[in-house]
Amino acid sequence: MLKKGNLRWWIIGLVTLGTILNYLARSTLSVTAPTLKEEFSMSTEQYSWVVLAFQATYTIMQSVAGGILDALGTRLGFFIFAVGWGLANMAHAFATGWPSLALFRGLLGATEAAAIPAGTKTVSEWFPPKERPLATSAFQMGTSVGNMIAPPLVAFCILYWGWESGFIVTGALSLVWAGLWYWGYRSPAEHKKLGEAERAYIEEGRADDVQGKPATRKEVLKSRSFWAIAIPRFLAEPAWQTFNFFIPLYLVAVWQLDLKSIALWAWLPFLAADFGSLAAGLLPTWLMKKGANLITSRKITMTVGALCMIGPACIGLAGSPGVAIALFCVGGFAHQMLNGALLTLCSDVFDTKTVGTASGMTGTIAWTGGMMFTFLIGKSADVYGYDPLFVALAALDLVGAVVLWVLLRGRK
Structure with missing residues (x-):
């Protein structure tokens, strides 16, 4: 028997590296936020408008980007967007106040x-299908690795070269990756280094795939599967947005930590999120070996993650910044576990020709939820504090788990 090869894992490794740099670029702002608030005399509400500029364009463009990827192909489409975000992130260094910062933030989100x-x-x-949870977990781990790298790297840049350098360095790294992607990626049908044994393994495995997949945009929007993913993502995304954009501000506002302390501790929740991504890849495989069908394995994984969100709901009870960070770690683990299950479902239940479009549209709905919650934080955090907001995040995820089970009942 011919060795099937591992080129597909090298490909997902390249995607993971791109995801790391994507999230490193976007996380640069959260690390520089305390410095920029002082530099530009920004209030928390003004900072929330800067964050909302990113979220608004990101929300709208996910559906557009998904369609572009399906139309142009993954190689060219992803390359164009990567060059765009690298340049947009570098442009942040030329901001002169919160309005111009919001403008560049909007370009980055798009x-x-x-x-x-x-x-x-x-x-x-x-x-x-049987390898998709682990493959999805691999590239999803890039989201938390990028967030994990950002505090020490960007803090180092700020301390030695000024806040502008953080954006220049992280943006330039993305441009380097864009060239690497265009050089190294091809679809399975076009990749000259894909062996026949591995090609056959990929194709033969599709015999176990979900049947009756929506193959057009209209079918996607009409399918119960789409809303079973989109609604839980809408309810779950606020947690990840809060962890991404507000952990440093929370640590400064509630525990009066300085920049060096933030750099030392703020990356830990994203390390825990990596383990959550890994759990999202391993648990479904174990459940299927125990007899669960493909869809049920994803639903159980999402539900376990939602239950773990009870941890960050208790942050208001923390008696020290260390306990608060530990509970944020539980939240990072929980979110990436449940989100990984939802992303894998997208590749499970939609046709390859429409999976980019479907993923983009569910992402648009998810980020609408994140944007609304960010607006709520900007309006209420300075008045009521962060504690009620953390409780709300857990409640939303638990509701999302119920919605997933109800809408996908009977689906195999």
């Missing part, structure tokens, strides 16, 4: 929107 749809589409193209 171009970064392709990352998750591109990753989901790559998984659909390159992996049989």
Whole structure:
């Protein structure tokens, strides 16, 4: 028997590296936020408008980016967006106040929107169903690795070269990756280094795939499967947005930590999120070996993650910044576990020709939820504090788990 090869894992490794740099670029702002608030005399509400500029364009463009990826192909489409986000991130260094910062943030959101749809589409193209959870977990781990790298790297840049350098360095790294992607990626049908044994393995595994997949945009929007993913993502995304954009501000506002302390501790929740991504890849495989069908394995994984969100709901009870960070770690683990299950479902239940579009549209709905919650934080955090907001995040995820089970009941 011919050795089937591992080119598909090298491909997902390249996607993971791109996701790391995508999230490193977007996380640069959260690390520089305390410095920029002082530099530009920004209030928390003004900062929330800067964040909302990113979220608004990212929200709208996910659906557009998914369609572009399906139309142009993953290779060219992802390359164009990566060049765009690298340049947009570097432009932040030329901001002179919160309005111009919001403008550049909006450009970054519009171009970064392709990352998750591109990753989901790559998984659909390159992996049989039984390997998709682990492949999705691999590129999803890039989201938390990028967030994990950002505090020490960007803080180092700020301390030695000024806040502008953080944006220049992280943006330039993305441009380097864009060239690497265009050089190294091909679809399975076009990749000259894909062996026949591995090609056959990928194709034969599709015999176990979900049947009756929506193959057009209209069919996607009419399918119960789409809303079973989109609604839980809408309810779950606020947690990840809060962890991404507000952990440093929370640590400064509630525990009065300085920049060096933030750099030392703020990356830990994203390390825990990596383990959550890994759990999202391993648990479904174990459940299927125990007899669960493909769809049920994803639903159980999402539900376990939602239950773990009870941890960050208790942050208001923390008696020290260390306990608060530990509970944020539980939240990072929980979110990436449940989100990984939902992303894998996207590649499971939609046709390869429409998975980018479907993933983009569910992402648009998800980020609408994140944007609304960010607006709520900007309006209420300075008045009521963060504690009620953390409780709300857990409640939303538990509701999302119920919706998933109800809408996908009977689906095999």
